[in-house]
Amino acid sequence: MSSIAFDADLQDIFFTVFEQLDADGRLGEIARFADFDKETYQATVEEAARIATEVLNPINGPGDRQGCKVDDDGNVTTPEGYAEAWRTFSEGGWIGMNADPEVGGVGLPNTIAMICTELFSSAATAFSMYPGLTAGAARLVHKFAPEAWQLPVATKMFTGEWGGTMCLTEAGAGTAVGDNRTRATPTDEPGVYLLEGEKIFISGGDADFYDNVVHMVLARTPDAPSGSRGISIFLVPKFEFDDDMNLGERNGAKVVGLEHKMGINGSATCVLALGADKPCKGWLLGEEGQGLPIMFHLMNEARIGVGVQGQSVAAAAYTYALKYAKDRVQGASVENFKNPDAPRVAIIEHPDVRRMLMTMKVLVETMRALLYRVALYEDLSHSDDLEESKRKKLANRVDLLVPIAKAHCTDLGFDVCVTGVQVLGGYGYINEYPLEQLVRDAKIMSIYEGTNGVQAMDLLGRKLRMKGGALFMEWLGDSQKLVQKTSGDFPAEAEAIGKALGHVGQTAMHLGALGQKGKLADAMLQATPFQAMMGHVVLALEALDQARVAKAKIEAGEDSAYLHGKLLNLTFFVKNLLPEAIATGKAIQSGDTSCLDERLFA
Amino acid sequence: MKIGVCVKVAPDTDTRIKISGDGAGIEESGIKWIVSPYDSFGIEEAVQTQEAQGGEVILFSAGPKDWQTQLRAGGLAVGAERAVIVDDPALAGTDPLGIARVLAAGIASEGCELVFTGKQAIDDDNVQVPAMVAELLGWPHVSFVTDFSTDGSTFTATRNVGGGTQEVVTGSLPVVITAERGLNTPRYAKLPAIMKAKRKKVDVKSLGDLDLSADDITPAVQLTNFSLPPERPAGRKLEGDVDTMVQELVRLLREEAKVI
Numbered sequence: 001m002s003s004i005a006f007d008a009d010l011q012d013i014f015f016t017v018f019e020q021l022d023a024d025g026r027l028g029e030i031a032r033f034a035d036f037d038k039e040t041y042q043a044t045v046e047e048a049a050r051i052a053t054e055v056l057n058p059i060n061g062p063g064d065r066q067g068c069k070v071d072d073d074g075n076v077t078t079p080e081g082y083a084e085a086w087r088t089f090s091e092g093g094w095i096g097m098n099a100d101p102e103v104g105g106v107g108l109p110n111t112i113a114m115i116c117t118e119l120f121s122s123a124a125t126a127f128s129m130y131p132g133l134t135a136g137a138a139r140l141v142h143k144f145a146p147e148a149w150q151l152p153v154a155t156k157m158f159t160g161e162w163g164g165t166m167c168l169t170e171a172g173a174g175t176a177v178g179d180n181r182t183r184a185t186p187t188d189e190p191g192v193y194l195l196e197g198e199k200i201f202i203s204g205g206d207a208d209f210y211d212n213v214v215h216m217v218l219a220r221t222p223d224a225p226s227g228s229r230g231i232s233i234f235l236v237p238k239f240e241f242d243d244d245m246n247l248g249e250r251n252g253a254k255v256v257g258l259e260h261k262m263g264i265n266g267s268a269t270c271v272l273a274l275g276a277d278k279p280c281k282g283w284l285l286g287e288e289g290q291g292l293p294i295m296f297h298l299m300n301e302a303r304i305g306v307g308v309q310g311q312s313v314a315a316a317a318y319t320y321a322l323k324y325a326k327d328r329v330q331g332a333s334v335e336n337f338k339n340p341d342a343p344r345v346a347i348i349e350h351p352d353v354r355r356m357l358m359t360m361k362v363l364v365e366t367m368r369a370l371l372y373r374v375a376l377y378e379d380l381s382h383s384d385d386l387e388e389s390k391r392k393k394l395a396n397r398v399d400l401l402v403p404i405a406k407a408h409c410t411d412l413g414f415d416v417c418v419t420g421v422q423v424l425g426g427y428g429y430i431n432e433y434p435l436e437q438l439v440r441d442a443k444i445m446s447i448y449e450g451t452n453g454v455q456a457m458d459l460l461g462r463k464l465r466m467k468g469g470a471l472f473m474e475w476l477g478d479s480q481k482l483v484q485k486t487s488g489d490f491p492a493e494a495e496a497i498g499k500a501l502g503h504v505g506q507t508a509m510h511l512g513a514l515g516q517k518g519k520l521a522d523a524m525l526q527a528t529p530f531q532a533m534m535g536h537v538v539l540a541l542e543a544l545d546q547a548r549v550a551k552a553k554i555e556a557g558e559d560s561a562y563l564h565g566k567l568l569n570l571t572f573f574v575k576n577l578l579p580e581a582i583a584t585g586k587a588i589q590s591g592d593t594s595c596l597d598e599r600l601f602a
Numbered sequence: 603m604k605i606g607v608c609v610k611v612a613p614d615t616d617t618r619i620k621i622s623g624d625g626a627g628i629e630e631s632g633i634k635w636i637v638s639p640y641d642s643f644g645i646e647e648a649v650q651t652q653e654a655q656g657g658e659v660i661l662f663s664a665g666p667k668d669w670q671t672q673l674r675a676g677g678l679a680v681g682a683e684r685a686v687i688v689d690d691p692a693l694a695g696t697d698p699l700g701i702a703r704v705l706a707a708g709i710a711s712e713g714c715e716l717v718f719t720g721k722q723a724i725d726d727d728n729v730q731v732p733a734m735v736a737e738l739l740g741w742p743h744v745s746f747v748t749d750f751s752t753d754g755s756t757f758t759a760t761r762n763v764g765g766g767t768q769e770v771v772t773g774s775l776p777v778v779i780t781a782e783r784g785l786n787t788p789r790y791a792k793l794p795a796i797m798k799a800k801r802k803k804v805d806v807k808s809l810g811d812l813d814l815s816a817d818d819i820t821p822a823v824q825l826t827n828f829s830l831p832p833e834r835p836a837g838r839k840l841e842g843d844v845d846t847m848v849q850e851l852v853r854l855l856r857e858e859a860k861v862i
Contacts, residue, residue, distance in 0.1 A: 043675040093793035
């Protein structure tokens with residue numbers, strides 16, 4: 001029983017998606033979303049907030065303490081209340097919210113689905129993994145499964161009758177997924193293989209609230225080339241089924257253990273044995289050797305999804321900490337600190353607490369803006385109603401920002417949760433309050449779905465160089481345009497952000513030059529600092545853009561403390577957080593390579 | 603069977619109410635408006651009855667046409683078929699009897715045989731309108747109902763009468779039933795239903811459409827002044843030895859709090 005009520009910040013969510021990004025206007029121009037409007041989007045998000053608050057949040061703390069169990073037959077039992085929540089999710093259509101109606105989906109834009117996901121994950125991260133992973137696997141089934149199965153199996157999954165997982169990791173193949181060893185041997189039946197091996201760290205690997213689970217398994221066929229080109233992907237069900245979706249024999253994919261983890265304890269992280277005590281059949285998706293390209297169809301979605309998780313736990317931590325700080329009375333105000341009889345005040349009146357809360361607020365709100373923007377661009381970039389050049393540019397921007405959305409939002413998400421614990425003091429450290437769980441739940445997010453180190457290398461080594469650097473140059477150009485556009489309203493802040501953009505450009509050139517000289521290790525040593533630096537400037541731009549919208553509304557007569565808060569966000573970001581980016585840029589350009597000295601750690 | 607539900611839209615339960623400048627109302631800006639929660643129990647009961655008996659659930663509101671946003675999300679998305687909103691400038695100053703006249707006229711014009719509503723609205727807590735609607739329709743009513751069933755012509759309703767005692771009322775339709783907490787658990791709207799609700803019909807009517815005029819709803823009661831409850835006084839700490847404190851406590855309970 002958590003001692004602070006969960007709250008969804010619908011005011012900020014609606015400001016960001018409708019006022020700042022004009023998502024309803026821009027999505028309204030796309031034919032496939034023509035059936036929706038702002039009122040429908042709003043009703044959807046409000047209902048998601050209700051479910052998050054009333055159904056999911058109450059099972060979050062107990063689920064963490066109870067955890068999952070597995071029996072000798074490989075059947076997982078999830079915490080109490082999970083089955084009921086899954087039923088609410090399935091019946092309500094929330095697993096397939098942005099899926100195609102032909103597979104039981106509702107066809108909502110990713111932008112709106114992301115907001116709902118944020119709310120669900122904010123209320124109960126561990127539970128939200130099951131619908132998230134099921135939807136991801138269902139998208140692969142819909143596109144790549146044997147044709148007769150594409151619609152019926154994906155429908156079973158999107159409507160929650162069956163679950164789904166992604167099985168990439170093995171004991172010897174984690175980040176280096178190309179080192180996969182699981183074997184897939186063809187049988188006489190075309191497209192059907194026998195799999196042998198062991199997968200680990202399988203999130204939501206089994207559950208007691210659906211009839212069947214469909215694993216997407218990476219494995220290597222005989223004579224396949226080594227490395228990632230030799231990897232194929234297979235559909236491996238727990239129970240076999242016929243073309244009418246009637247369940248048959250138990251297949252030889254079996255959960256043989258659960259990991260004992262730091263957090264997300266309600267999500268069963270499974271060890272999955274393939275073909276250990278009976279043959280394990282797998283059906284090839286696509287063609288042999290296409291495992292990674294097929295899996296990469298989900299890459300952007302999955303990485304953005306984890307970024308949303310990072311932001312979502314930060315949002316929860318911020319709202320909890322804010323409520324607590326307003327209620328908790330402790331100490332006299334700093335002006336009266338020498339007077340023992342001075343009235344005691346709520347801790348929100350203490351400057352250091354305000355500084356922590358402001359840091360949390362500005363990061364939560366700018367991360368929200370970044371993520372919604374990426375989702376909106378993703379929706380628009382897939383629309384035939386837009387000119388091709390515009391679509392390409394939007395897709396480029398998504399590609400560039402994905403590693404930042406993933407890495408920066410999960411790193412900062414964790415930091416914000418830690419600050420939340422600090423605001424609550426001793427009460428943040430004990431499990432009577434929900435903050436300590438948020439910290440534990442948040443830590444995995446910088447690790448899975450490509451560690452943040454890998455994201456940073458993707459940004460520096462790949463995204464910055466893609467199309468001759470065009471993605472990066474387009475972003476710099478558009479950002480400078482925003483700076484110019486806002487320089488009248490916010491001269492000092494716009495100038496500071498403009499300079500910071502210049503630093504990002506110089507730092508990227510510096511690292512690019514190292515690469516050209518063949519000093520790859522020297523450059524990659526700075527990948528994470530560079531990602532953090534650019535990430536901070538990306539968030540500063542969101543603060544600037546939000547302030548622009550808030551100021552226009554204030555000038556139009558709509559004044560409120562909330563809108564004024566957006567102006568303060570900008571000032572605070574520029575004066576307090578942006579200098580970190582500049583300093584990081586200077587550190588990167590100092591060229592220090594002491595970490596790479598051979599005598600170190602010798 | 604046509605089943606009516608009277609619905610009021612009210613500020614969300616955790617709203618911090620501020621009194622407006624003239625003292626005769628509340629500040630409405632920044633308020634989140636919701637279907638009054640007891641009315642949600644009424645909507646759920648109507649939908650469950652419709653699912654068992656067939657027919658159609660119609661929502662009735664006397665208020666601004668903007669309420670259709672809440673009626674769609676909180677009613678049409680969870681199974682009600684359509685809504686009637688009576689929006690007329692004359693409604694602004696009316697009282698519970700005026701509202702009841704409007705709702706009763708709407709219900710009569712649609713030929714409903716059964717009406718549900720919340721036991722009270724959560725904003726002004728008047729607990730007046732449902733009984734008045736029943737009276738104007740010439741129907742019986744059962745209030746504060748926690749269990750309800752009907753076979754389409756007769757009904758059985760259970761109500762709490764205090765002290766743990768329950769009263770079971772049986773009778774014939776038509777009837778007005780007012781919902782108490784515990785009657786049911788309102789369902790969550792399903793995504794496809796939220797999409798469908800957008801296309802469901804909301805009729806916005808004037809008083810004239812129901813053969814009423816402003817004179818019919820002239821208020822007998824006027825709201826002249828609003829004030830917030832006084833702030834709770836600070837606690838008091840008793841000092842001294844136990845006997846002194848006990849004596850002082852008893853004296854305070856008797857003379858100041860007047861509870862013993």
